[in-house]
Amino acid sequence: MEDTSGFYRYDEEQWFWAPNAVYAPTYTLLKELKDTYDYPVDGWRWYDEQPY
Amino acid sequence: MSDLYIQAGSPTEWTRPGGWVSIPSITSADTKFYGVYAVYETRKNILNIQFAGTFNITIDWGDTTTLTTASTTLISKTYTYSALTSPILVDDYGENYKTVLVTITPNTGSVTLFNFGLPTAIGTQNWLDIVMSWSTARPFFYKSHPYLQRFIQYTGNYAGALASSITLLPNCRVFQVPLNLGLPSSATQIFTYLGACEVGDMIINTTVAITSLFTDTKITKFGNFTSSAATTTTSIFANCANLRFIGNVNLASSVSFGSLFLNNSSLIKIGTITSTAVTNLTSAFSQCGSLREVTFTSLANVVTVTNAFFRCFSLQKIRVPGLVVSVNFLDCAMERAELVQVFNDLGTPGTTRTITVTRNPGSADLTAADILIATSKNWIVTL
Numbered sequence: 001m002e003d004t005s006g007f008y009r010y011d012e013e014q015w016f017w018a019p020n021a022v023y024a025p026t027y028t029l030l031k032e033l034k035d036t037y038d039y040p041v042d043g044w045r046w047y048d049e050q051p052y
Numbered sequence: 053m054s055d056l057y058i059q060a061g062s063p064t065e066w067t068r069p070g071g072w073v074s075i076p077s078i079t080s081a082d083t084k085f086y087g088v089y090a091v092y093e094t095r096k097n098i099l100n101i102q103f104a105g106t107f108n109i110t111i112d113w114g115d116t117t118t119l120t121t122a123s124t125t126l127i128s129k130t131y132t133y134s135a136l137t138s139p140i141l142v143d144d145y146g147e148n149y150k151t152v153l154v155t156i157t158p159n160t161g162s163v164t165l166f167n168f169g170l171p172t173a174i175g176t177q178n179w180l181d182i183v184m185s186w187s188t189a190r191p192f193f194y195k196s197h198p199y200l201q202r203f204i205q206y207t208g209n210y211a212g213a214l215a216s217s218i219t220l221l222p223n224c225r226v227f228q229v230p231l232n233l234g235l236p237s238s239a240t241q242i243f244t245y246l247g248a249c250e251v252g253d254m255i256i257n258t259t260v261a262i263t264s265l266f267t268d269t270k271i272t273k274f275g276n277f278t279s280s281a282a283t284t285t286t287s288i289f290a291n292c293a294n295l296r297f298i299g300n301v302n303l304a305s306s307v308s309f310g311s312l313f314l315n316n317s318s319l320i321k322i323g324t325i326t327s328t329a330v331t332n333l334t335s336a337f338s339q340c341g342s343l344r345e346v347t348f349t350s351l352a353n354v355v356t357v358t359n360a361f362f363r364c365f366s367l368q369k370i371r372v373p374g375l376v377v378s379v380n381f382l383d384c385a386m387e388r389a390e391l392v393q394v395f396n397d398l399g400t401p402g403t404t405r406t407i408t409v410t411r412n413p414g415s416a417d418l419t420a421a422d423i424l425i426a427t428s429k430n431w432i433v434t435l
Contacts, residue, residue, distance in 0.1 A: 007434070009406075011378075011406070012377075012378055012406075014358065014378070016378070016380075016406050016408060016432075016434060017382070017408070017410065017434065018408070018410060018434030018435060019410060019411075019435075020410070020415075020435045021434070021435045022432060022433070022434050022435075023423045023426075023427055023432065023433040023434075023435070024404065024427060024432040024433075025404065025427045025428070025430055025431075025432075
């Protein structure tokens, strides 16, 4: 079964998915540190499975 | 200058079947119609044709009979297989047939339409090969002509061409026409269900909406496509499952590329796309799973990119100058250098936008400096 875990964000009427990392101008989210973040981070949340 | 010109890209790649009666050479200076028609041993052989205009013409039916006419009503010619002296041939389904050469010559006036459609008339559609040059006329093919392998018209006048004018030529291999198109209101679906042709360059100088022009055709190759004045150009090549190569595409005034190449699963290569005015790229290349490279001249005005590159699994390289809206390259085939080029091409949006480069071969190789190219321009990069 396909691994659909990752950071997800719904914005601009669409879902964005980052299974490994998110690099933004002011923050970075890494899969390895997913349990350390205070979600949501700029709309991003970690999901173990695709949320939609 | 013609508004629209289509020419078979490589007509020499089509081999004219041996045994068909030959067609004399003509040029654009001539006014002449030659058509090779199949006469079957065990079928009715009723050739229907109808003309429009004010004219007087002579039709040589190719069986030693002729007709001189000024009539604009239906003309039916019934052939007798046994009376023909041309060689007996066998088609792909084992049926015997002979060929005749139909020759039409003008006497006075102007024919404006050769109507091969005639959906309500009882007849057969056995045209095999047509070569004509008639500066005042255009053809109408609405009824299916499954045996027609070549249609060449060296000069003509397509001012009245409407949707479905040249459709249902499912096995046409060479298609070469000059279209002096003062297109009436749109250039929609004129060529729908065209066969596996290699089409040459096309130029449309008018500002008409061009939609679904080649949708669902079996064309395999296309030259340069230029329609720099049209503002709507949606779905022109949608669902062309056999289309593998297309040259440069100039759509400089078009705001909508919606579904432009949707579902072209065989499309491998496309030239530079002049895209100065485009705002909508929705599904433009969606499910073009063989496409390797796309080069836009500018995407600075784009506001919608939804599914533009959905399932473009083979996309190795793309140029997106000035793009400032979120875009998704999930599961494309770009290496690090090509991803960096994309980052360099991106414009600077007023608010943060997201570029998805997840599961590309080069995604894992991107360095912090590479990613900074995008993030410094207000982009979020997802890996």
